[in-house]
Amino acid sequence: MAGDEGEGTSLEFTPTWVVAAVCTVIVGVSLAVERLLHHVGKKLQKEGKKPLFEALQKVKEELMLLGFVSLLLSVCQARIIKICVNENTMEHFLPCSLNVKQDSTDPKSPTLRNLLEDKETSVGYCALKNKVPLLSYEALHHLHIFIFILAIVHLTFSVLTVVFGGMKISRWKHWETSIRENNFDPSKDLEPEFTHVRDHDFIKNRFLGLGKRSAILGWLHSFCKQFYGSVTKTDYAALRLGFITTHCRGNPKFNFHKYMVRALEDDFKKVVGISWYLWIFVIVFLLLNIYGWHTYFWIAFIPLILLFFVGTKLEHIIIQLAHEVAEKHVAIEGEVAVKPSDDHFWFRRPRIILLLIHFILFQNAFEIAFFFWILVQFGLDSCIMGKLRYMIPRLVIGVFIQVLCSYSTLPLYALVTQMGSHFKKSIFEERIQTSLTSWAQKAKRKKALNVTTNGSSQDGPDGGGGGGSSGVGNDGVELQSIHIINDPPQSTNR
Template sequence: MAEEGGESEITLEHTPTWIVTLVCTVIVFISFVFERLLHRLGKVLKRKNQKPLFDALQKIKEELMLLGFISLLLVVLQGSIQRICISENLTHHLRPCKGEATATSTAHYVVSSSGRIVGGARRLLSGGGDSTYCQKKGKVPLLSIEAIHQLHIFIFILAVSHVVLSLITVVLGIAQMRTWRHWEDSAQNSVGNVPLKISHVQQFEFIRKRFKGFGKDSFISSWLHSFFKQFYGSVTKTDYTTMRLGFIMTHCKGNPKFNFYKYMIRVLESDFKKVVGISWYLWIFVMVFLLLDIAGWNAYFWISFIPLILLLAVGTKLEHIITQLAHEVAEKHSAIAGDLVVTPSDHLFWFHRPRIVIFLIHFILFQNAFEVSFFFWILTTYGFDSCIMGKIGFIIPRIAISVLIQFLCGYSTLPLYAIVTQMGNSFNKAIFNENVQIGLLGWVQGAKKNKKGTVVDRSNKSENPEAILLQNVVVHESSVVRGGNEISEV
């Protein structure tokens, strides 16, 4: 039994065994149920042949394992951290709250709602630590036990918030894209039913709504139109059917009834596993954001504008790419025989790399998750009136911006990403179902063994080596049959 501040703490050796057993049983039971639910969900996804979503689930498991390891390190090393002593003067700078700190006899402290540092009575979970070790030297520990405890709770809330908000964004995006299924059915049914005729380019609705003429004024107006278009009807039926036809005529001309909608959903599911994870560079941003949480700076208020500005920039760029497709056709042709066909190209995207967009969306969702998780962490840990929370004039705009980002990304930016990023030179390997992918990659590997000196043509600048190989198969081996199904029928 230990005496601290006039209060006694009962150690495990003096705790009734039934209490220890009961608490351990509840914790183990909850953990086991959660693990079984994830396992069962994985089996359902595999049974339904949802490999991209299954891969995303595996990514979530990896993140949970990383979080568990981080929490374990914080618990095991907290004794060692307590023995790292620093001068008390160093704790007077770069604080999230103003006011003087008063160290207690336990040599650990937390920031109160009044801005003062008050003591706690948390014991070392790892054992072997001496809370008065630094006090005897006239110093303070590098990080208090209470602060360590609250820190790993924040990290856990951040990761969970990122996964949940990413999932909500994808669900909203797919819900918004449901209407495209009817457009896909209509486009497939109209194949071969429309007589070939010559039409002036301005007669096409896609050109009429997107083409703004020539000159400096038209250039500015096209960007302004693209900016505001992302807030209403970001993708219309004519946009969809035109880009669908452009994709088919570029990548699978032999199959005019190719299901472009299913292909986009498969690509979106495949990219979801990238978005749901927390990459190493995102953890660096977390460290930078924590460093900037200094009293008087209101850093989190200004940081909240970063994902909003990026999201608006991404949405504007994606809308402008559609406009550029219309401009290129209008500038090259005055009349067109048959349907309007646009030409996909990587030069339409930033740095000629369509995949940059998904990395920006990843960062936007993570930054938004950081804002949301930090708000709820402060609210539940210190209360709404905490000095860390900031003034209400800064809190309300931050919450409003986070909600706006969540819905705008789900209902507008993500659907735009799903269709516009298909307007590059290459295509995603999700164009094939899983069985065909495995068969083709096996065939390619066998061909590489037989012809080690063969050089693969990389003139299409694809970012994915597998996509290069699969594209060569489609272009040059369109008659390949695997398991009785032609590739063009995938």
């Protein structure tokens, strides 16, 4: 069978030392990667970084999915390559034109007619029926490699983005330390300072004094601001104070920077995965990658445009917060405190920005992965790669997106996304989150037990008391994910 399909010598006639050597290398590499991930997970657990540990679990899930895809392709490839169709069916929607001249002496790039006439390859099975295979063994192998490269590049780029973004956010730590030290300096409380609102640095930098007629200039300023000095110390101080005033009024010593980093780590585990709708995008691209359409070139602008939209929106939210303060106050005592609200976000949902960042990172990784796949499999002169004038801009755009998203957009997201109406459960330390979740579950069980015990006796003292306590418990169950943030923040000090 192997000889008929042109796949070379079967395992029956392969030297045992070759089989043993290849298996040793494959098993050794697999075990090394597994042990590396295991030790990284242990270290993250030891340091108490549960969100990053869960992100690592996501990576393992993606690798397991890839392993299953690999196994499925390997098991089914013998059947797939024997699905035969008429030749004219395979002459449409091609990534390369059939008129492109190829070197007939190059075994790696035979034409469709060469493959049809070669009775010794897997294509020869269909050629005997005057047909062509739906997907050849070589094409199936290329597709397999593409899916693997795509997933690996996406995971790598996601990690690099969060690492580089985290490095910039970590620089804000000295802002947090400086602000907290100044706020609790006794000499600062002797004479309260009143400042005209328009003279405050945050308002001067962000309030443009623009009316509705010139709103477009505000968006233009937001667009340009994301490329330089996207976040200043006055921005950080104003948004930090607004968050604490709204959500942690009883805890003025709250470490906003530490909470922001925990929230970003919590979001990272959502970004690192490859969701089903992202795979749909891959399928749509493969469908539209038709010769002459230059889909690979034009599609590179999608993540770039989306990144500009996201960065502009995040900067504009800061401007809106500054406008609200400037319009409501003439003078302020001390520092500026903005008012967080979901109204500033698209459809009142801050999570939409996270989904867009997820898509941007994936599509950018897809562009780079596709480039390397074509480069390795077919070379720079491949018709799929296109001409040099299409190749260079794609690489430049990919690098630009990676840098801008890492050093500007992601830090902006980490700060501005906290300006919603609610804060996240990351505000609590891990042990407090566990305690609150346990308390909410116990309260819910207690309510169910009281309802079962009391039955129709709703007027009894036990029934009334049970209902009161269970109401709090039931609220806690519903609020433990995000709305628990509306509880008095003093609970963090208990």
